[in-house]
Amino acid sequence: MVEDLQTDAELIKREITRSGIRFTSRIVETKEDYLNALQEFDPDIILSDFSLPTFDGMQAILLQQELANHVPFILVTGSINEETAVEVMKAGADDYVIKEHLTRLGAAIRAAIQKKEIIRLRIEADEKLRVFSRAIEQSPSSIIITDAEGKIQFVNAKFTNFMQYSLDEVKGKTPRILNPGHASKEEFEGMWETIKNRNTWHGEFNNRKKDGTKFWENVIISPLLFHSGNISNFILIMEDITEKKKMIDDLVIAKEKAEENDRLKTAFLHNISHExxxxxNAIVGFCDLLNDPELKPDEYKHYTEIITQSSHQLLSIITDIVNLSTIEAGQERIMANNLNVNSICSYVYEQFILKVEHKGIEISYNTSLPDNEATIISDETKLTQVLTNLLSNAVKFTNLGSIEFGYLFKNDTLEFYVTDSGIGIPEEKHDEIFKRFYQIDRSENRQYGGSGLGLSISKTYIELLGGKIWLTSEAGKGTTFYFNIPYNRQ
Amino acid sequence: MNTTNLVEILLIEDNPNDVELTLRALRKNNLANNIHVVNDGAEALDYFFATGKYHDRDISLTPKLVILDLKLPKIDGIEILRIIKNDARTKSIPVVVLTSSKEESDIIASYKMGANSFIVKPVDFDKFIVTVRELGMYWLLLNEPPR
Known part of the structure; x- marks a missing residue:
């Protein structure tokens, strides 16, 4: 109470008590005491006289506005002119009571406190609303609010930025426009059923932005309820999970690949140990036989031939494995030199003519450049090995008929070919056969043997030499393998 | 090979070197002078059930013993084993499985399918003889020594 007259103060206190309000009070006369009281006493209401010796009601209201505007302020004064009263009211006082009419004071205090309380509650509610609306507007998730029919009323900033639709473009439409034809009818109906029954729906949608970009979203849809329990709105909270989904997909692919590799390696080990x-076994078995003192000379010769041939077979398998491990370690290098492709063809032909004679297969070769133009820079060992691999396969898979190989000069490359009239390779296997450890059919590979590495090694070599390898084939009619290398002259 | 007479051992093996080693060792030990060799799984089934090129064979004359390689072209050894052990006409013929590996899964699968014994290549003939003895076949297969 800002009051300099003891008797007035007493009258005011008595009047308040009379009106049934229980209270404590502090009376101040100076500005200094007033400020202290605002801070220490922390009043629920300020009653202030207008004119005091060193202070006045106007100053009091201004300080209240500045420091404690949540505290109601009533001017309690002797008769003042209306203008002054208006000034004080304008400055923010809640009411004014004239000392001659003190009986009104109790009601005025109650009204002022209630008014302030209402204002306080409204400010609090406003603030809460502002926080909520900021939370939705600035949420890192896309948020849609629809009406009870599912028509969009509001979308937040994240939504408009991410989806590229403005609020105007989507307002009144259903969120289904984000999902043209991806989710099934059943899925939508199930979702609608869930949320209509006041439950939260949770799921993933493959949605589309305005520009058509597809992405995966994790969506939570909750109904918002009136006090009555009826649905007022739905809120959709959506999070982009494209990255996450891609990571999961990548992991699954990686896992499958690892398992496939593991399977191939196991099959390879099994196969290679047999090979x-x-x-x-032949070497060990026939070496034993050589000790037999009763052995006839032709038997002896036959056995040593088997031992020699088996040793060569073993050696070539081991060479394949060593080549493969060099490739796997990434240490395969090109040893480029001058070489003559005609000489290589002729050398390889000489090697194979002996091998196919007894099988009843005819072998021939063609070179399309004269010898003096057939010198190029490439890796002689690797080129020879690839041709040898392809011809070995041709021989292996051809029981009767003919094998032809050679090269053509085409667009500054040499295109080699090896054609056989063997069992052929089904179309769907054309890519797979170049994979490591691959052989078409387990029961068939037993018939033909081999490490299953030749084509994989050949492919790597040809790619190192700057070319590519491919094939055409017809089951039962035969196969042609092609590969090309650059026609590099000095 | 005489197919009309009683075959004592049917050898199912595709690798010519293994065939030669096995035959030689059998003969050397005076075991069975009537051995018939087939080179793949399909031929083996034709032999057992007198079909295909063996259509005029007397099906009741079953071999006394089968030596079966597991890794065979066309039809796998395990599959042969399954078929003959599930057919009343052939299921009582003792089968010795021959394989180049000690792969456990092969051994287990063979025994499951009803193989009587298992020998790992290269054939150890002491072990082979122990095996046929255990099967009670030794005296049955042992020939008179050539005069």
């Missing part, structure tokens, strides 16, 4: 054992 190594077969010639080894």
């Amino acid at each position: 190594i054992r077969t010639p080894m």
Whole structure:
């Protein structure tokens, strides 16, 4: 209470008590005491006289506005002119009571406190609303609010930025426009059923932005309820999970690949151990026989031939494995030199003519450049090995008929070919056969043997030499393997 | 090979070197002078059930013993084993499985399918003889020594 007259103060206190309000009070006369009281006493209401010796009601209201505008302020004064009263009211006082009419004071205090309380509650509610609306507007998730029919009323900034639709473009439409034809009808109906029953729906949609970009979203849809329990709105909270989904997909692919590799390696080990054992068994078995003192000379010759041939077979398998591990370690290098492709063809032909004679297969070769133009820079060992691999396969898979190989000069490349009239390779296997450890059919590979590495090694070599390898084939009619290398002259 | 007479051992093996080693060792030990060799799984089934090129064979004359390689072209050894052990006409013929590996899964699968014994290549003939003895076949297969 800002009051300099003891008797007035007493009258005011008595009047308040009379009106049934229980209270404590502090009376101040100076500005200094007033400021202290605002801080220490922390009043629920300020009653202030207008004129005091060193202070006045106007100053009091201005300080209240500045420092404690949540505290109601009533001017309690002797008769003042209306203008002054208006000034004080304008400055923010809640009411004014004239000392001659003090009976009104109790009601005025109650009204002022209630008014302030209402204002306080409204400010609090406003502030809460502002926080909520900021939370939605600035949320890192896209948020849609629809009416009870599912028509969009509001979308937040994240939504408009991310989806590229403005609020105007989507307002009144259903969120289904984001999902043209991806989710099934059943899925939508199930979702609608869930949320209509006041439950939260949770799921993933493959949605589309305005520009058509597809992405995966994790969506939570909750109904918002009136006090009555009826649905007022739905809120959709959506999070982009494209990255996450891609990571999961990548992991699944990686896992499958790892498992496939593991399977191939196991199959390879199984296969290779058989392929190594077969010639080894022959070597061990026939070496034993050589000790037989009753052996006839032709038997002796026959056995040593088997031992020699098995040793060569074993050696070539081991060479394949060593080549593969060099490739796997990434240490395969090109040893480029001058070489003559005609000489290589002729050398390889000489090697194979002996091998196919007894099988009843005819072999021939063609070179399309004269010898003096057939010198190029490339890796002689690798080129020879690839041709040898392809011809070995041709021989292996051809029981009767003919094999032809050679090269053509085409667009500054040499295109080699090896054609056989063998069993052929089904179309769907054309890519797979170049994979490591691959052989078409397990029961068939037993018939033909081999490490299953030749084509994989050949492909790597040809790619190192700057070319590519491919094939055409017809099951039962035969196969042609092609590869090309650059026609590099000095 | 005489197919009309009683075959004592049917050898199912595709690798010519292994065939030669096995035959030689059998003969050397005076075991069975009537051995028939087939080179793949399909031929083996034709032999057992007198079909295909063996259509005029007397099906009731079953071999006394089968030596079966597991890794065969056309039809796998395990599959042969399954078929003959599930057919009343052939299921009582003792089968010795021959393989180049000690792969456990092969051994287990063979025994499951009803193989009587298992020998790992290269054939150890002491072990082979122990095996046929255990099967009670030794005296049955042992020939008179050539005069």
